Amino acid sequence: MSERDIATPTPDCSPTADESAIPESQRAPRWSLTMAWWAMFSAMFWLYIASASSDAVGVPNTLAGMALTIATYGIVNRILSRYAARTGLSVESLSRRMFGSIGSILAPLVFAATALYYGVFEGSIVAVALQDYFGGDLRIWYLVCVIYMIPLVLGGVATWLDKINGILLPFYVIGLIAVIAAATIKQGYPHGWLDSAPTTGPLPGWLTSYLIYMGVWVMMMYTFDYARLAKPRDAKFHGTVTFGWVFYLFTFGVNGLIGIYILDCWGIAGSESGVVQAVINSLGFAGVVLILISQTRINTANYYLASSNLQVLADRALGIASPRAVWVIAAGILAYLFMLTDVLSYLLKALAWQGVLVTAWVAIALVHIALHRPGGKATTGNGVGAGALAWLVASAIGIAATVQTTYPVLAQLAPIITVAFAASLYWLSCSRLVRTPIRRAEGVTTNDRNHPTPEEAQTV
Known part of the structure; x- marks a missing residue:
């Protein structure tokens, strides 16, 4: 952390100039960024999460929860992506504005750890598939899966990630069609697959399914760090497509x-290993290739975001300035070490805790953007720790709700509880800091020095 960060921390809720914002001249072309981001489309995890939800609450409830999830993700990520494209800010730099210096350390730490854990999880799927088909020591397959990812992620989004993901996307789509056809030919059409009876529970099935999908709100942080690479003129397209x-x-x-x-x-229960088994049962060796393609695409994003946030974390926390390539290698080493442990025994709990921090961050970011929209009321003040306190208190409440066992319904509702507390506490902290704005005829709100803040001076 630099002396400037310690001596003059950014007040909560106050937009200020940020040297880390990406200039428009360095933004990615429209389709380049689209192809790089759509790597996220091909994770086997998305096949698993829907099947796991259908096992828990039935297919009709899962479809209802899925539809509500698509609408929610569409709205929230439209807001986040357009803001990121307009400002060029990263998760870390926005967090510094919302939380002061603590945000420049905690936000990239949580983000890097989450991306790394997902990278470990998705890489393990490839290793298990390779061992299942070819045999051998699983530790060797783990190493292979890490080593081949490193050179793929060394280049930036517009240098290489867009190209490899653009090339692999058609193969993934063709592979999915082939899996459906092969499974149907081998096993026959499963009549009534959309009508599975829901299990009873304390919450409506559609709400339970929706809460399951809230567990991956980290996609919204992913969105923010990718969308900052967009050209402002493409913001509307990126926000929709x-x-x-x-x-x-x-x-x-x-x-x-x-x-x-x-x-x-195939009559297999919903799990990621079950998805792997169903794909390989359907296509044989071609199924292994499909899994390799899908997980390679998703892990380009996981490794890219893990390495870029480790780089920021090292700079902010330790004052170590080094190229991202160093942190790509570091991410690979950490991923392999995690794979050698009994990662599944603690991975889900770690992701649940980090998921609480992530949902709180998203809620606060939405409030921050609403308060600092162009031409809207800007807030400023001296309460450096108020925003960070809102984030930490809301996260602590969410984690407490998650880990307690006395009230199971409370544990299930933890994501929604976290969002409500985070948004409310941050809004209240900003309201306490607000000063009377001065409006000009043009409709631009200025602070008490009669100068527009940098965020307000920019347009979408």
Whole structure:
């Protein structure tokens, strides 16, 4: 952390100039960014999460929860992506504005750890598939899966990630069609696969399904760090197609239906290993290739975001300035070490805790953007720790609700509880700091020095 960060921390709720914002001249072309981001479309995880939800609450409830999820993700990511494209800010730099210096350390730490854990999880799927088909020591397959990812992620989004993901996307789509056809030919059409009876529970089935999908709100942080690479003139397109409802219709909707269908064909319970088994049962060696393609695409995003946030974390916390390539290698080493442990025994709990921090961050970011929209009321003040306190208190409440066992319903509702507390506490902290704005005839709100803040001076 630099002396400037310590001596003059950014007040909560106050937009200020940020040297980390990406200039427009360095932004990615429209389709380049789209192809890089749509790597997220091809994770086997999306097939699994829908089938797991259908096992828990039935297919009709899952479809209802999925539709509500697509709408929510479409709206929220439209707002986040357009703001990121307009400002060029990263998750870390926005967090510094919302939380002061603590945000420049905690936000990239949570983001890097989450991306790394997902990278470990998705890479393990490839290793298990390779061992299942070829045999051998799983530790060697783990190492192979890490080593081949490193050179793929060394280049930036517009240098290489867009190209490899653009090339692999058609193969993934063709592979999904082949899986459906092969499973149907081998097992027959599973009549009634959309009509599975829901299990009873304390909450409505559709709400339970929706809460399951809230567990991956980290996609919204992913969106923010990718959308900052967009050209402002492409923000509307990216907000709808690249990061918006179109993307989630395919990612959650199409993938989810395919996952439910093929697992029902083979009579396999919903799990990621079950999805791997169903794909390999359907296509044999071609299924292994499909898994390799899908997980390679998703892990380009996981490794890219893990390495870029580790780089920021090292700079902010330790004052170590180094190229991202160093942190790509570091991310690979950490991923391999995690793979050698009994990662599944603690991974889900770690992701649940980090998920609380992530949902709180998203809620606060939405409030921050609403308060600092162009031409809207800007807030400023001296309460450096208020925003950070709102984030930490809301997260602590969410984690407490998650880990307690006395009231199961409370644990299930933890994501919604976290969002409500985070948004409310941050809004209240900003309201306490607000000063009377001065409006000009043009409709631009200024602060008490009669100068527009940098965020207000920019337009979408």
